[in-house]
Amino acid sequence: MTMTATSRGTSSVDGSVDGQTDWVATARRLGTDLEPGVADRDRDGAIAVAGFEQLRATGLSRALVPIDFGGGGASHEEMGDVLRELARYDPATAVAFSMHAHVLGAQVWRHHHGLDASAVFAKVVDGAILISTGASDWVGSTGTARRVDGGYRVSARKGPASACEVGQILVTSIRWEDGPDGPQVLHCAVPFAADGVRIDPTWDTLGMRATGSHTVVLDDVFVPDAAVSLVRPADQWAPIWNTVLGVALPLIMAAYLGIADRAVELATAAAAGRSEPPVFQLVGEMMNAYTTATDTVAAMFAASDNFRFANTDDLAARTLSRKTVAADALIDTVRLAIEVAGGYGYTRQSDLERLYRDIHGCLFHPLGRAKQTQFTGRVTVGVSPI
Numbered sequence: 001m002t003m004t005a006t007s008r009g010t011s012s013v014d015g016s017v018d019g020q021t022d023w024v025a026t027a028r029r030l031g032t033d034l035e036p037g038v039a040d041r042d043r044d045g046a047i048a049v050a051g052f053e054q055l056r057a058t059g060l061s062r063a064l065v066p067i068d069f070g071g072g073g074a075s076h077e078e079m080g081d082v083l084r085e086l087a088r089y090d091p092a093t094a095v096a097f098s099m100h101a102h103v104l105g106a107q108v109w110r111h112h113h114g115l116d117a118s119a120v121f122a123k124v125v126d127g128a129i130l131i132s133t134g135a136s137d138w139v140g141s142t143g144t145a146r147r148v149d150g151g152y153r154v155s156a157r158k159g160p161a162s163a164c165e166v167g168q169i170l171v172t173s174i175r176w177e178d179g180p181d182g183p184q185v186l187h188c189a190v191p192f193a194a195d196g197v198r199i200d201p202t203w204d205t206l207g208m209r210a211t212g213s214h215t216v217v218l219d220d221v222f223v224p225d226a227a228v229s230l231v232r233p234a235d236q237w238a239p240i241w242n243t244v245l246g247v248a249l250p251l252i253m254a255a256y257l258g259i260a261d262r263a264v265e266l267a268t269a270a271a272a273g274r275s276e277p278p279v280f281q282l283v284g285e286m287m288n289a290y291t292t293a294t295d296t297v298a299a300m301f302a303a304s305d306n307f308r309f310a311n312t313d314d315l316a317a318r319t320l321s322r323k324t325v326a327a328d329a330l331i332d333t334v335r336l337a338i339e340v341a342g343g344y345g346y347t348r349q350s351d352l353e354r355l356y357r358d359i360h361g362c363l364f365h366p367l368g369r370a371k372q373t374q375f376t377g378r379v380t381v382g383v384s385p386i
Contacts, residue, residue, distance in 0.1 A: 023074055026058050027082040031089030038090050038210075042354055045204060047212030051093045052129060052166040060097075062124050064104045066111060069121040076105065076247070077301045080254035087258025088265075091358045092210035094255040096163040102248035103130040103171050109243055109307045120189075123169060131167035131192075133158040133216065134244060135366055139386060140235045141185040143218065145176040151224040152176070152186060157200070159215030164199055168192055170216055174223075175234055183234035188227050196221040207357030237385050242311035249323045249365070250300035256362040257297050257326075260333040263355045264290055267337035270345070279340065286336035293329035296322050317379035320372045327362040334359045 034051045041048060055061045064079055065071020074082070079101050087094035104124055107117035124130065136142065136158055143156025154174045161170065170190040177183050190197060196219040203213045232238045267286060271279050300322050309315055334356050338345035345352040367375060375385045 021059065021063075021072055023060065023063050023072065023078055024081045024085050026060060027085040028089075030054050030058060030060070031086045034093060035089040038092075039354070041092065041210035043209075045209045047096065047163060047165055047210055048090065048093045049166055051090065052097075052163065055097060056127050056129070061100065061127070061129060064101060064108055065121045065124055066108065069118060070125040071121065076108075076250065076304055076306045079105070080251055080297070080301055083251055083255040084258035084261065087255045088262045091255070091259045091355070092208050094258060095208055095252070095358075095361060096211040096213070098248075098251045098255045099132045099162045100130045100167075102244070102251045103132045105247040105251060105307065106243055109247055109309075109311075112307050128168040129163065129166055131161050131164050131170050131216070133161050133170065133172040134248075135364075136160065137173045137185075138366065139237060139241070141173040141175040143174040145174045145186055145223075146178070147176075148222070151222055151227070152188075154186070154188075154190075154218055154221050154223050156218045157215050158218070159200075159202055160211075160213035161216045162211045162213040164192075164214055164216050165212045170197070172216075172218075174218075176231075177234075179231070179234075181233070185232050185234045186223070186228050187230040187232070187240070188223050189229070190218065190221060190223060190227065192216075194221055206360065207354075208361040237313075239311050242313060242316040245316045245319050245366070246304050246309050246311060247307065249319050250297065250304055252365050253297050253300065253323060253326050253330075253362065256330050256359060257293060259355050259359050260290055260293055260330050263334040263337035263352060263359075266350075266352055266355075267340040267345075270341040282336055282340045286333055286340060289329045289332035289336060293326050293333055296326040296329065300326075313379045313385055316385070317376040320367055321376050323365070323367075324369050324372050330362055331359055 030051065034048055037048065059072055060082060063072035063074040067073035083094050083098050083101065086097065107120045111117045143154060145152045145154045156174055158172055168191065170192060172190060173185050173187045175183065176186050198217050200215040200217050202215045230240060264286065271283055300319055303309065303315065303318060338352050338356055341350065341352055344350050347353060379385050
């Protein structure tokens with residue numbers, strides 16, 4: 001991954017590179033605007049509503065949409081750079097935004113593979129923020145659905161749903177226990193404005209407190225057939241997850257890499273002018289972990305081939321392995337940054353304390369270590385991932 005888009009060309013004062021939008025510079029400007037309120041939002045858990053308004057206004061929310069559909073035509077890696085840069089200033093907003101980015105990115109993957117994604121592109125270009133519930137759904141999904149004329153009536157509690165307070169479209173799945181061929185799962189999109197949709201403010205956590213990852217409640221919501229994108233057997237592995245993992249995990253981990261960027265910057269400043277041998281050793285260990293994390297996330301993007309990867313179990317298994325390796329290295333990086341800074345890094349007066357809490361959020365994106373190692377092990381020996 002490149003640290004800034006300016007490495008790809010000559011940057012101008014209007015935020016463009018060789019006539020194209022410099023998305024990383026745009027993210028940096030937004031990040032510096034949001035940074036003064038980060039500590040307050042961390043304390044009260046409020047999402048940066050104004051930040052998401054600016055994500056729309058600056059075009060970042062539609063940057064991944066192909067140019068032919070009215071978007072910015074940003075690449076997978078460029079969006080990773082955007083999330084990484086934004087997270088240096090406001091980690092919670094960056095991680096929450098990565099949820100929108102990865103749902104949109106899955107549609108870009110569909111587009112590159114000859115599938116129609118124009119309806120979603122149009123909604124995003126019009127300003128929609130997409131909200132994902134994939135982490136809580138996974139293979140079996142949750143909720144209930146019953147067939148009615150023209151669609152389904154669905155009920156569920158879906159959480160965490162990051163940025164749900166500022167979203168327009170919920171991208172989710174519902175378990176349909178009484179499907180004609182046995183239990184099935186409906187993948188669908190539900191407008192937040194639909195009757196029966198509400199938000200239960202349940203998010204109160206150690207870190208990533210300002211992501212607004214509350215629970216979305218669906219109470220007998222009508223989902224028309226046109227809003228259902230896929231019906232698949234429940235409790236069985238489906239290729240859609242290979243696509244989601246290949247698109248989502250590089251973007252999500254790029255946001256967490258931005259947290260490590262900031263932690264390394266603060267720790268290096270704290271070490272300046274000090275000559276104690278243990279300080280040099282700690283800085284060296286920190287850089288080992290940081291290099292591992294940086295290189296691993298870069299490998300995730302390289303394997304995704306800018307949304308052109310084949311959605312195979314092997315690709316998903318490698319992506320998940322890299323996610324675990326990157327998560328361990330990122331957490332070690334920020335832990336060692338606090339040790340470099342000394343006791344001050346453990347206080348609420350230090351940004352490192354918040355960064356250390358926030359970085360642990362990477363553990364809870366799919367898949368956790370135990371599930372990941374089983375998944376990768378099963379794929380390696382040639383059996384179904386689950």
